[in-house]
Amino acid sequence: MEPLPIVLIALGAGAGILGALLGVGGGVILVPALVLLAGEPFPAAVGTSLVCVVATSVAGSAVHFRRAMVDPDTALRLQAFAALGAVGAALAAPFIPVRGLFVAFAVLTVGAAWQLWPHAGAPPPAVTAPHGVLARAVAGAGGMIGGLLGVGGGIVFVPLLHGLAGLDFHRAAATSTYLIGLTAGSGAAVYLVRGDVDLPVVAPTMLGVLIGASLASAVAHRVSAAWLKRGFALLLVYVAMRMLLRAFAHA
Numbered sequence: 337m338e339p340l341p342i343v344l345i346a347l348g349a350g351a352g353i354l355g356a357l358l359g360v361g362g363g364v365i366l367v368p369a370l371v372l373l374a375g376e377p378f379p380a381a382v383g384t385s386l387v388c389v390v391a392t393s394v395a396g397s398a399v400h401f402r403r404a405m406v407d408p409d410t411a412l413r414l415q416a417f418a419a420l421g422a423v424g425a426a427l428a429a430p431f432i433p434v435r436g437l438f439v440a441f442a443v444l445t446v447g448a449a450w451q452l453w454p455h456a457g458a459p460p461p462a463v464t465a466p467h468g469v470l471a472r473a474v475a476g477a478g479g480m481i482g483g484l485l486g487v488g489g490g491i492v493f494v495p496l497l498h499g500l501a502g503l504d505f506h507r508a509a510a511t512s513t514y515l516i517g518l519t520a521g522s523g524a525a526v527y528l529v530r531g532d533v534d535l536p537v538v539a540p541t542m543l544g545v546l547i548g549a550s551l552a553s554a555v556a557h558r559v560s561a562a563w564l565k566r567g568f569a570l571l572l573v574y575v576a577m578r579m580l581l582r583a584f585a586h587a
Contacts (some may be wrong), residue, residue, distance in 0.1 A: 339539035343373065348388060348544025355392040355545070356399075356552035357559065358568045359512030360490030362545060363389050363520075364575050365485045374537055379429065382486030383527025384534045386520045389488040389502070391545045393517025396510075399553035405510035410501055414475040415518050418489060421479025422519040426526035429484055435583045440581070442576040448570035453565065471500055478515075483523035488516035491575060494568060505564055506557055513553075 347369050351362025363385045371383035400406050425432075478492030490512045497508035527533050 344540040345544035347415035348541040349548035352392050352545035352548025353552040356396040356549040357556050359494045359509030362392050363487035379532045380534050383532035385486035386524035387538050388542050388545045390517050392549045393543045394548035395546045396513040396553040400510035406514050407511045411511050411514050417472045417476040417517055418479035418519045419475035419522040422483035422523040425480040425483030426523040439583045442579040446576045449569040453569040477518040482519045489519045490516045
């Protein structure tokens, strides 16, 4: 049975708050919730989530741009690679064996969580130019992850922008919020054409996302960067566990 609209609005609000604070779009909440609560098939949950992630990006970026938190130069250098990765992954999604992908992704996210967790006395990460080959490759990988899993790619973009491009965490999250709109929109177009978006579920969920993202974006700059890093690292561990469970489900 399809959940009540109020449930979907609440779900979207929670995803919007998480997405705007951490720059991840909220897909890590939306995809499993749509599968478990709304009974969506995984491809439809991914497509529906990507549409809602666009709403997170629009609402969050509007606030972040007014506060000059987005780094437009870095975003412009990486956005084409991220969008291409999302489109390519969305097109290839029906043909990709997911078990190995999920295991590899889980390992990578745990490593990223360890790097993000604040360590006393740890040296600053090496900074990579956003126009470098590594940064572009990671941006493309973030787009691919978003297109395959419906998470917008923020779980890759934030470590990229903070750890490799050298942005402070608040600016990294804000810039990621902008980038995920491009990747999610690019991937969502493919899922829409293929019919893998549940439009009746999108409307109330997107409303909640817009409310949550707008509220969270307004206060994100006041939240301690150290606490945001801890929250993001724990989120990555949660995502890794979800990916491992899904990998074993496909065993």
